[in-house]
Amino acid sequence: MQELEMWSLDELCDHAFDIFEELAADNLSAEDYQFYQQHYEARGYVDLVVPGADWLDTVNQELEPELHFEAQIGVTGENGSADLVLARILLSREKHETLCHALWRGQ
Template identity: 30%
Template sequence: MTDSKQKLNPDTAIDIAYDIFLEMAPENLDPADILLFNLQFEQNGAVELVETADDWDQEIGVLIDPQEYAEVWIGLVNEQDQMDDIFAKFLISHREEEREYHIIWKK
């Protein structure tokens, strides 16, 4: 018997987040951040699947089950290969039939 709640493949989650990011960034980020991202992403950019935090309710006002979502961060890494400039954090549901997502943009 297969699990009806199959999790997103990490590459798929990353692709979904990056596509949404590119589409929505101009409306949600400062022009200076967009310029910084465009100039540095090729060398220092990162799109990473991270462990889903359990405190999203503080950001979106709704309790979520971390097992039902993938969390993806988009940003720039420093010399120590740590993401220290995060432009967006995505919460993407594993449900393919009704894909739901939430975004926390850099302020």
């Protein structure tokens, strides 16, 4: 059996961010995209979390918590305000799996 080639968690964050950067202008409102552009250097973030049950309706397959991650990308809040999640991107750690779904703020 062939061993799977896996992204490290840091590589997966970078991969998610690359996807976000490529698609954000076409999928965010003009206001959200402009806000992101103004603040990403100082306050932009990507967090990896275990995918929630809501992804099952989108992907129509079982997700393995050690293999599949949701990358939440956004801008951290200021002065105690909540973080602004701009996109949730579902990815696999397996480098050759094409699973990639994105849910964008406002859609």
